[in-house]
Amino acid sequence: MQKLTPRFIGPYQILKRHGNVACQIALPPSLSNLHSVFHVSQLRNYIFDPSHVIESNKVQIKENLTFETLPLRIEDQKTKELRGKTISLVKVVWGGATGESATWEVQIQMRDSYPELFLSGVSVCLP
Incomplete structure (x- = not known):
């Protein structure tokens, strides 16, 4: 049994707002198979803190966009x-x-x- 914990990844730059409820995000090439427009309920404001940085190459993301814990x-x-x-x-x-x-x-x-x-x-x- 593989268990996934919902976490936020990023931060990523907001490229464009689509109305009041959606934003287009600048995603890295490793996430290119994701649609780049997200509902605002899936996004969080972020205040930079160096201790929060996780190197994205440390997280092994699979083809179906999951990772193993x-x-x-x-x-x-x-x-x-x-x-x-x-x-x-x-x-x-x-x-x-x-x-x-x-x-x-x-x-x-x-x-x-x-x-x-x-x-x-x-x-x-x-x-």
Whole structure:
């Protein structure tokens, strides 16, 4: 299972505004298969901070415009009741070139895909 974390990339220059709701962005050649006009809800103002810069060549973007993040560790565990069914979830910390993020995942799927996460000294209840 590949997990993607929504992140913003850039900053990129706005070339042209299309009405009040869209902007054309100057994209690098590596993103040339993307349409260059975006709705303003997908854009964020950016105040420059050198610590935010991620070299775009460090992020391996695939043909379908995704990139891979790998699970680093399991941070927490909980169960959720859904229509009379109990599901065990684990909070997984994902890492990659864009930094760390955490998501709740189905425990059985994570154990099948990444059994090494469950071998450490982390106390996680397994069904």
